[in-house]
Amino acid sequence: MHILRLPALGETMERGTIIAWFKAEGEEVSVGDALYEVENEKSAIVVEAMGAGLLARIVAPVSTE
Structure with a gap:
């Protein structure tokens, strides 16, 4: 299992907001x-998958800061 972390968008980034999910829970994911x-x-x-597998659960829905 891999836990997705919010990437830094810059050296001073302290916050970010998820504005879209392109995969749904239970969907297969490929690298890239x-x-x-x-x-x-x-x-x-846009954050890309670093590994292949199944997106088991989305714990931070759209609009989550």
């Missing part, structure tokens, strides 16, 4: 698949 999009006050990035 877009998982979710996160933004802060300066930018937004």
Whole structure:
């Protein structure tokens, strides 16, 4: 099992907000698949899967800071 962590969007980033999930709970994930999009006050990035497997549970839904 891998726990996904919110990536830093910059050296001073302290907060970010999930604005979209591209995979649903129970969906298969391959390396490089877009998982979710996160933004802060300066930018937004799409976070890709670093490994393959199954997205078992989303504990931070859209709009979670």
